[in-house]
Amino acid sequence: MYKLLIACALALTFTDAPVFAKGRQAEDFHSNIAYVVDVDSGEVLVDRNSLAISPIASISKLMASIVVLESGQGLAEPLRIEREDIARQSSAKWKLKVGTEISRMRVLRVGLMSSENRAINALARSYVGGTGAFVAAMNLKAKELGMAHTHFIEPTGLSPQNVSTAQDLVLLLQESMRYPLIQEFSTTEKFNVVDGIHAPQPFVNTNPIVRNEIMDVLVQKTGYIAAAGRCLVMEAKIKGRNIAMVFLQSNGKNTRFKDALFAKAALEKIQ
16 A cells, blocks of 8 residues: 555656756755765755754664674674663664564664664674763764764664764765665565564564665665654665765655655656
8 A cells, every 4th residue: 555655646746857957956855954966976966954963863773783784793693682772762663572582683684674773772782892882983983984063872863962964974875885784784675583482573664665666775774753853864776876865854754755756756857
């Protein structure tokens, strides 16, 4: 049903979608922060408030994933979800059951594709030095990447004090593209967690564009908390071009996805 709704919205909204025109690109997008860049050429196609500092919600999990993969910790090592991993602020429908024991690799997959907060908390807790050291590594990596307006105080993005700018987040997308596992896990459509203890726990990707294969998405992450609004960062292949998109402070559950589909439709009209 959702796939049909998305397809209908795409047909109705973008049949007459204009190409990007100088001076009016941002007017066609509804997210309060919108930034679209051809990362191969460096051409900025859309820029609305790209330097505004904003909470980024679960976009934080991309940086957390980079820290996990750079840690050198064994991906096959088993991790157990503990009560201390429960994210009390989260209202997410699907959550890993306390006591679930699976590999660090599977925990990372669920944390990225389904934005599972307990998974990310377990990864941070099991980091050498614990969660504090993990968050410090996130901030150090941001500094190394030149993300001058980015700061993290916890790993999941549930805190409104995890902040960044759209321009900084393009740098994060580009760094994420260096890790095949981040590309794979962030674009996994669905995954069942089987640990031999609990009944299979099903998880799905939080991004309907990925779930319904509407675009050739290379890497992506969604996010939401009240202070950040609906968020989406994504790099996709469109007409042979690598296009980075950042949409923050979107109102309405699907606005960020409609903005991404609008960008795709407009780019496809460029000869």
